[in-house]
Amino acid sequence: MNATRPSPDPTVLSNLDRAIARGVAWLAGSQRADGEFDVYASLAPDLTLGCNLDPSIFPTAVMAQALGHVPEADGPRGRALAFLVSERDRFGLWRHWARRNPLSASLPPDLDDTACASDALGRGGYDPGTNREILLGNRDRHGRFRTWLVPGTGWTGHDRLTLTASQLRHIPVYVKFFQSTSASLDDVDAVVNAxxxxxxxxxxHVRPVVAWLKTIIEEGREAQCDRWYDTPCVVRYFISRALRKLAPDARPLMTARLAETALSGGESAFETALTACSLLDWDLLPHDLIHTLLADQGEDGTWQRQALYHGGRARRPGGGFANPVPDTPHWGSDGLTTAFCLEAIARYRAISGAT
Incomplete structure (x- = not known):
């Protein structure tokens, strides 16, 4: 890994272009007519057992963000953005489950889905909506953002008060949600904040969050900083992309941490791609990791599925989290892994001088 920019190699360029073309073709062919990308829920983190389709917003939002780095993916990305617009509520917010999912109305809007969908839309030329006031009003006393948008967690601002009033009739449903899951009204999660x-x-609003995220990286607490994410390379991916833009002074910290963890890339193409993206955030060229991704691409143009996030885990009284219980669902898909792999390869192609 280094920041040297080699002269373009026609063979390397051809391999990168071919991998991207195959991956994009598969995504375009597998995408639903309304623009949603399929996601699966499974009790196995590697999604090898009992996978069931589970229509959800977050995977499509994150895939649209990743595909924003891939010029060849403008078609599938545009359809994904149109899907996100169709799922947005009148306050500019999103829930985890898509409207066609029978469980959609059983949980409140959240900042993770809302932030990623809004960011994807904004970067894709859409109006992300008028949700800034609501999000900024959903912070704790330390200035960190709460995960859930529910009555009583920030009675400030006209938009927030209007939202709160509209939610009052859903209180029984929300009470059941928080009683039956590991979620808490006062959840504050690092990846969500990033x-x-x-x-x-x-x-x-940036300063307290950046300070918290830097501390997590410095102390190596990636696996114990968020209720919904416990794979360290996933946590580093989201934190890295936030710090790159908002805290460039974090470069020594991030590069040192990545140097400790990125030697092998990961145990799967999913982890390798996320690690490569984090390195690219800081202009480091993960040559070996990209070559591994090229070698691991399937004949159909995809990379093997693995879970990105799960259904939560209990918070320990002294800090950190317990392991997810055995019946905790995990979400991921071939398409989600493929989007991350395409992001890594396309960004490598751009930054290495291969094009």
């Missing part, structure tokens, strides 16, 4: 500031951009 995604929120990545969307909102610069402002006074």
């Amino acid at each position: 995604n929120v500031i990545h969307y909102l951009g610069e402002g006074d």
Whole structure:
């Protein structure tokens, strides 16, 4: 890994272009007519057992963000953005499950889905909506963003008060949700915060979140900082992309941490792609990791599925989280892994001088 920019190699360029073309073709062919990308829920983190389709917003939002780095993917990305627009509520917010999912109305809107969908839309030329006031009003006393948008967690601002009033009739449903899951009204999660500031951009709201994220990386607590994410390379991916834009002074910290963890890339193409993207955030060229991704691409143009996030875990009284219980669902798909792999390869192609 280094920042040297080699002269373009026609063979390397051809291999990168071919991998991207095959992956994009598969995504375009597998995408639903309304623009949604399929995601699966499974009790196995590697999604090898009992996978069931589970229509959800977050995977399509994150895939649209990743595909924003891939010029060849403008078609599938555009259809994904149209799907996100169709799923947005009147306050500019999103829930985890898509409307066609029978469970959609059983949970409140959240900042993770809302931030990633809004960011994808904004970067894709769409109006991301008027949700900034609502998100900025959903912070704790330390200035960190709460995960859930529910009555009583920030009675500030006209938009927030209007939202709160509209939610009052759903209180029984929300009570059942929080009683039957590991979620808590006062959840404050690191990846969620990274995604929120990545969307909102610069402002006074950034400072406390950046300080928290830097501490997590410095102390190596990636696996114990978020209820919904426990794979370290996933956490680093989201934190890295936020810090790259909003805290460039974090470069020594991030590059040192990545140097400790990125030697092998990961145990799967999914982890390799996320690690490569984090290195590319700081202009480091992960030559070996990209070559591994090229070698691991399937004949159909995809890379093997693995879970990106799960259904949560209990918070320990002294800090950190317990392991997910055995019946915790995990979400991922071939398409989600493929989008991350395409992001890594396309960004490598751009930054290495291969094009």
